[in-house]
Amino acid sequence: MLLWVPTGKGVALLGLNLSLDGVPLHKAFDARLDRLINAIDTDGKQSFDWNQLFDYVDNNPAVFGTSPSQLGNQTKNLIRRYDRNGNRLVEPDELTRFIFREAATSKPFRLFGTDALTWPSRHASPIFVAIDKNNDSVIDDQEAFQAGQSILRKLDADNNQTITLSELTAFESVDERAWATSRSSRRGEVAMDLHTTSDWSDFAYSLGGMIDQPFWYGSKTIGDWIDTDHDRWISTNEAQAIDSQVPTVIISVDFSDTSKTSLEVWIAPHTGNQIRVHRTSPDLIWIESIEGQICVDLTQMNSGDSAMMTQPNESGVTSVETDSIWEFQIRGRAASHRDLLFAFLDQDRNHRLSTREIRHVGDQIKHLGNTVTPEDLPQSTVIQLVRGQPQQDEERFRLSPVSSVDIQQHPRWVTRSDLNGDGDLSESEFIGPIEVFRRLDQNGDAFLSIHEILSAEGSSATENVQEH
Numbered sequence: 001m002l003l004w005v006p007t008g009k010g011v012a013l014l015g016l017n018l019s020l021d022g023v024p025l026h027k028a029f030d031a032r033l034d035r036l037i038n039a040i041d042t043d044g045k046q047s048f049d050w051n052q053l054f055d056y057v058d059n060n061p062a063v064f065g066t067s068p069s070q071l072g073n074q075t076k077n078l079i080r081r082y083d084r085n086g087n088r089l090v091e092p093d094e095l096t097r098f099i100f101r102e103a104a105t106s107k108p109f110r111l112f113g114t115d116a117l118t119w120p121s122r123h124a125s126p127i128f129v130a131i132d133k134n135n136d137s138v139i140d141d142q143e144a145f146q147a148g149q150s151i152l153r154k155l156d157a158d159n160n161q162t163i164t165l166s167e168l169t170a171f172e173s174v175d176e177r178a179w180a181t182s183r184s185s186r187r188g189e190v191a192m193d194l195h196t197t198s199d200w201s202d203f204a205y206s207l208g209g210m211i212d213q214p215f216w217y218g219s220k221t222i223g224d225w226i227d228t229d230h231d232r233w234i235s236t237n238e239a240q241a242i243d244s245q246v247p248t249v250i251i252s253v254d255f256s257d258t259s260k261t262s263l264e265v266w267i268a269p270h271t272g273n274q275i276r277v278h279r280t281s282p283d284l285i286w287i288e289s290i291e292g293q294i295c296v297d298l299t300q301m302n303s304g305d306s307a308m309m310t311q312p313n314e315s316g317v318t319s320v321e322t323d324s325i326w327e328f329q330i331r332g333r334a335a336s337h338r339d340l341l342f343a344f345l346d347q348d349r350n351h352r353l354s355t356r357e358i359r360h361v362g363d364q365i366k367h368l369g370n371t372v373t374p375e376d377l378p379q380s381t382v383i384q385l386v387r388g389q390p391q392q393d394e395e396r397f398r399l400s401p402v403s404s405v406d407i408q409q410h411p412r413w414v415t416r417s418d419l420n421g422d423g424d425l426s427e428s429e430f431i432g433p434i435e436v437f438r439r440l441d442q443n444g445d446a447f448l449s450i451h452e453i454l455s456a457e458g459s460s461a462t463e464n465v466q467e468h
Helices: 025-040 050-059 067-071 075-082 092-099 126-131 141-145 147-155 169-178 200-208 222-226 236-244 340-345 355-359 361-366 390-396 412-417 434-440 450-456 460-467
Strands: 002-007 010-020 109-113 249-255 262-267 276-281 284-289 292-299 308-313 316-321 330-336 380-386
Touching: 002 109, 002 236, 002 292, 002 330, 002 380, 010 025, 010 380, 025 050, 025 092, 050 067, 050 075, 050 092, 075 092, 126 147, 126 340, 141 147, 141 361, 147 355, 147 361, 200 236, 222 236, 249 292, 262 284, 262 292, 340 361, 340 380, 355 361
Parallel strands: 010 249, 109 330, 292 380
Antiparallel strands: 002 010, 249 262, 276 284, 284 292, 308 316, 330 380
C-alpha cells in the first residue's frame, strides 16, 4: 500500500508492507474472519442470525476483548444499526463492521492523519518558549547561549537534568482535539493510505490547491508529476494514478511476537546519501533527509489483548488458546511531532533530551542560523502503527522515552550508576574516583558515552570502578 504524508516541507510518498508472522496483513485478516464465521456457524448452514452472533461474542471474551461487556441491553439497537439489508441474518460485511465497531475502521489497516498539530508544534513549542525569554518569537545569540539553563529551569519538573515529552504539559489540551473529525478528514491535506481511498474526486480537488508543493526526495512538484496534461488542474484520473507509483522509500513491518517484530526500511539506490535511517530501537526508526525527518513508531498489543480461555467440551474442561480479533488489525496515526524544536534537539532520537543534549542546546540552535524563528525549525513527522484493543489507543499513541540500542549494551555497573536513565554517565553519577572518570572520558566532554565505556571495559580502570 502507499502512504500519502503531507509535511511542512512537501509530501512524502511511502510504501508500506504489513504482515503478521510472515503472512500479508489482508490475507491474515480475511483468514481470521473465515475462522470466526466457521466457529459461529456450528450447524453448517452457511448463515447465522444476530442472536447466534451475540451468544458467541458473550461467551468468548478472549476473542472480542471488551465487546461482550458492552452488549448489555443494546442488542436491538445493534441489529437495527448493523443489519443493513434487514434480513435478520449476519452477512460477512455486516459481521466485519459489527465486530470492529469499537475501532474507527473495519479494514485490516487504516492510517489517520491530522493537521491539528501542524501550527502549535512549530509556533507554540514549550522548548522554544522556554528559551525565548523576551517573548519576541526569535532566539538570539544570548538566548541560545543560555538555552540549556532556560530549558531546565522552566521544564525539568522532576529535577533530573533531562526533559521528556510528558514534561511538555502545554500540549495536553491540544492532544484532546488533535483527532477530531474536522481536523482528520481532509483528503490530501492530511496523511492517508491511498489503498483505501474510494473517493478520488475529493482528493483531486484538494491536490488542486497543492499543485506547487514539492515531493520529498526529488525536485518535482505535485503538478510536475501528476498534471500530465499541464492544465494546472488535477483531474480524478490524474489523482488516482498516484496509487500506481513506485515509492522511493518502502517500510516493511512484520508484527509477530513482541521480541520478534521486524521493522525494516528499503531506500531506492538512486537517492544516494540523500536519505538516512536512524534506528533508535527495534520498534522505532527515523527516516531523515534534507526535507526533514519521519519517525516510524510501532506499538504492539499487550498480553491482556490475547488470552487463554477455558471452554467446556464433551470430555470435560479444556484450555483453548484463542486469537483476539484485534491481533489482525493495524491502526495508524500520522501528524507533526508535538514539538519540532524538541525533535531537532533530540539527537539520539529516543524521545528524551539527555543531560548531554541539553548542555549542547545552544550549539545545535546555532546550526539553524544566527537568529532562529519558529519558521526555521526543521520538519518532523510521526507515524505510529499499533495493534490491540482500541480502548487503549490514546495511551499507545503517546510518544515516551525509549532505551536505545546502545543503552542495552551497558554493563550492569553503568546501568546502576545512570540515575536519570539518559544513557550517559556524568561526573556526578560516576561512582568511582574522578581521576578514573577523566581517564575514561576520551573526548573530554565531561560525559562517558557507551562507546567510551565499552572501549575501556575490562581495563584496570573499570575494574576499580566496579569494586566501588
